Amino acid sequence: MKAGASPLRQALVLAVAALLGLAGLLASATAWADAPAGVGIRWLVVGASEATPGGIAKRARALTAAGAGDGLLLSTADCFDPRPVFAWAAEVASDFEPARAALERLRQRVPDAFIKRCNVRAGSLLALGLPAVHPSIADVPADAVNWSDADRVSAVRVLGAGLNLVLQRYRAALPDDPLEGRRTRLLLVRPGAAPRPLVEDCAGLASAVAGHGWLALACDSEQAADHVLHTVHAFSDSGERVAEVARCRAPRLSADDLLLCQSESVDATGKLELTPRRSKLARR
Amino acid sequence: MQNLTASVGRGGLNLRPDVLLVQGLLKAKGFDPGQPDGRCGPLTITAIRRFQTSFLPMPDGLIEPSKNSWQRLIGAAKGLPAPAPAPLPKEWEGDPARWSAEKKMSSMKLELAVKVRQVLVALTAKGFQPKVFYGWRSVTVQAKLFAEGKSKVKFSFHNAQLPDGTPNAHAADIIDARYAWTAEAESSGFWKALGVAAKVQGLIWGGDWVSFRDWAHVQLVANSELARVKKESGL
Numbered sequence: 250m251k252a253g254a255s256p257l258r259q260a261l262v263l264a265v266a267a268l269l270g271l272a273g274l275l276a277s278a279t280a281w282a283d284a285p286a287g288v289g290i291r292w293l294v295v296g297a298s299e300a301t302p303g304g305i306a307k308r309a310r311a312l313t314a315a316g317a318g319d320g321l322l323l324s325t326a327d328c329f330d331p332r333p334v335f336a337w338a339a340e341v342a343s344d345f346e347p348a349r350a351a352l353e354r355l356r357q358r359v360p361d362a363f364i365k366r367c368n369v370r371a372g373s374l375l376a377l378g379l380p381a382v383h384p385s386i387a388d389v390p391a392d393a394v395n396w397s398d399a400d401r402v403s404a405v406r407v408l409g410a411g412l413n414l415v416l417q418r419y420r421a422a423l424p425d426d427p428l429e430g431r432r433t434r435l436l437l438v439r440p441g442a443a444p445r446p447l448v449e450d451c452a453g454l455a456s457a458v459a460g461h462g463w464l465a466l467a468c469d470s471e472q473a474a475d476h477v478l479h480t481v482h483a484f485s486d487s488g489e490r491v492a493e494v495a496r497c498r499a500p501r502l503s504a505d506d507l508l509l510c511q512s513e514s515v516d517a518t519g520k521l522e523l524t525p526r527r528s529k530l531a532r533r
Numbered sequence: 534m535q536n537l538t539a540s541v542g543r544g545g546l547n548l549r550p551d552v553l554l555v556q557g558l559l560k561a562k563g564f565d566p567g568q569p570d571g572r573c574g575p576l577t578i579t580a581i582r583r584f585q586t587s588f589l590p591m592p593d594g595l596i597e598p599s600k601n602s603w604q605r606l607i608g609a610a611k612g613l614p615a616p617a618p619a620p621l622p623k624e625w626e627g628d629p630a631r632w633s634a635e636k637k638m639s640s641m642k643l644e645l646a647v648k649v650r651q652v653l654v655a656l657t658a659k660g661f662q663p664k665v666f667y668g669w670r671s672v673t674v675q676a677k678l679f680a681e682g683k684s685k686v687k688f689s690f691h692n693a694q695l696p697d698g699t700p701n702a703h704a705a706d707i708i709d710a711r712y713a714w715t716a717e718a719e720s721s722g723f724w725k726a727l728g729v730a731a732k733v734q735g736l737i738w739g740g741d742w743v744s745f746r747d748w749a750h751v752q753l754v755a756n757s758e759l760a761r762v763k764k765e766s767g768l
Contacts, residue, residue: 300538473714
């Protein structure tokens, strides 16, 4: 809603929004019985929605600046929406009443805010309480050359044994960065524990494996002729950093606490040579 | 014409209404994506690639709002012919890593070539055996590298050209012919010497990039100039 709209227009928009909100609730209610499996129902107090991650990040930035709070940037794909969009939610409530109270507050600043019922997809970013779009995405310049939509949206990768790896895609505010600030922060999420940052500055996740009490992540780290080389970061499954192997790819973990990867080297003709490398892992 | 709200295709967001729209446009022009169902599967991506082959040297299977492929798809839907890309002059075809040293030098912007020669002289004087691995490479080669995961960027300073397609590289990759990108390049002090020699010439050195090193890379202008250089290249 634009500031400065006439009272008549505001009233009209409010009425339409209320009708739309009611229609949405009714549609949700009719689908209730057939709802797919999720972690539970949440009530999203939505202040804005957009089709693109860049668009919602900019709307969220404006809402926050207008005093609407930080909110959460989410994808309604995490609510099993067949036609998902990105949304900014001021609140994500477990019960309807607190959501309604939050809606009352939000409508003082965003008159067309509404409540959306969400059957939260298990294992999704929303289930983990993490944003699908990082706020820094709002700062990606309009003329950025090497950014795509996929670079703007965070993701979750299931590692097994209850471990989830969150790929939090964000923009680093470095004006002369060779990747125009494109970054991925890697977070470990274990059941019942707060997300634990593993790698702050991954230029791209090439592979991730977990097993035998260990976790290994290969990040893009160097360019050599026509090849991207990698750094393998190894952790205990609680997220304690135990090793880092430069110029290695395709990590594997063995039962005898070995990290196996392919050591990378590029010759003067540009040919990539891979040789097996083994590193013993030990808890610190 | 309905607008595309987000990207469709390989690596795209693939929102169902957008996918349906693209599938309909592709089908109308004879690039069959299968039964339009709003899902971006292999048939849809193949149809996008087939459509793009009419104007892109290296189809990426992705349609993005307001970008070239979308504009062409709308144009094609209106019955407009898709113009062919300017052909690459014959002398610049082939694997640019295999070109002669002089050809690599001549593919660079003159200001860069002068500085690179000075860097080579300085490194030779220190006992190294420097050689240019890459000067210019085409956006076609770059797109292929990106699609195969062998580069992190779709456009780089190596791809700079004049609007008529003549190479005008703003970057070069320099290695020691003995060490290339092996561990010896570091232990022999070659990378460090390259960085020093490049900075003496006022060049930017990729070995300084902490988050993603490009040890062999030197370039003429700052990374913040990438959009300008791409625009001036007519790309």
